[in-house]
Amino acid sequence: MDDLLKMPIPFKTRQELAAGAPSGFLSIGHRGASGHAPENTRLAMDTAVRLGAQWVEFDVQRHGDTLLVFHDDRLDRTTDGQGRLLEQSLETIRQLDAGRGETIPTLQEMLDHIDRRVGVNIELKSFGGTAAAVASVLREYVDQRGWVPDQFLVSSFHLRELREFRRLAPMIPTAVLLCGVPLDLAACAAEIGAVAINLASDFVDAELVADARSRGLKVYVYTVNDQDDIEQLRACGIDGVFTDYPERAVFVDRAA
Template sequence: MNDPASLTVIGHRGARGHAPENTLLALDTGIRLGAHWLEFDVQLADGELWLMHDLSVDRTTGGRGLLTEMDCAEIRALRTGGQDVPTLRDALDLIENRAGVNIELKTWNGCAQAVAGVLREYLADGWPVERFCVSSFHHPELWEFHALLPDVPIGALICGVPLDWAGPAIELGASVLSISSEFVDEKLIADAHERGLKLHVYTVNEPDEMRRLMSLGVDGIFTDYPDRALSLL
């Protein structure tokens, strides 16, 4: 079993419990709260990478429609809880290597290639490769990213437990298997560890559930409230 003190606390969509998700304010809040890593979602629209979770802008902004059908001017006019919709470069410039960065690919329209292109710039500028992780539920897109930039670690996101337990993450060449907390058990954790994988769990906000997962030996927790998880370490 892992030492609970070694748990990686990952701010979900920045620090969604404290600030509008996937905004620079949420990322800055996650850093100030002490999150080890920050997770956020990216989509490719009109040649630019934008931080947004839903394919539609309806839930988080005053706009309507699919982000991928908007141009840059329309997206820049949107507000999420009073905050602009940032680009990937905006986010990385704000973080300035003060936390690890987990980028989730949300679209499959060239998103992997675009993210790889941006990360090459930041790696060339001195960011350590181990401070990045790129993840996705869309495994073909994740596979494409891994082929383009194999040195950057990838994380396989799944919902449910595959027949081969942690096997799909190995097939992708992933370093991390991330799974919904409702499906985590000791056998899956043991299988991931035997295969050399880290096991991260999403999205965990209640301290009792955090304690349970820590006792099982998970390696990391995605949470909207990184301060809650950190207080347990």
């Protein structure tokens, strides 16, 4: 593992990414390679790339006019800070250690760091303006910084927020996050124009998956770390998994 983590990071052109994403069985680094490095940090994203992930996923919350890459409501679990994220000043937040000397990045810092090496799934963690702020940033990165829309996938549990994102940036693909089996199956995703459902591993229901397929939707499953489980999901036609250990999904796909 140590030798693997020292390998140079491969660079993929935007043409290579656009040609192959999202398609095939994807290894999506959950908050980067968070089984190996502090979650939602630049180090975690670099590690995911080195381990072969085709995509990475990270969380975004709005803190005033700033979009921060961070998952929890509170700082305690993943940093040396305490208290609620939104109750701390931006100056304080930016000085925290998020693990192994990493800091909490902004969305723009994270995108600049990833620099189109892999596809990016952005989860909208907060609501009340997060969608609009993220849409503004991603439009800039598409229009001015060489990214293409298919290098992004924006997801959320907040369907109203996701619908607002779709209204403001219709060219960028979206996915509905599900932690259960809706009564109308995958209809909610189709109704807002999503291209995929991101489904919790405990709710991989055959009827839901079949309904998503019938509507032309991809199905990605989170968060799957056991290699046997990854193999079973690939065998039943799931399109990819979010995993803390991206190399496990890469191994399963190459061994198939």
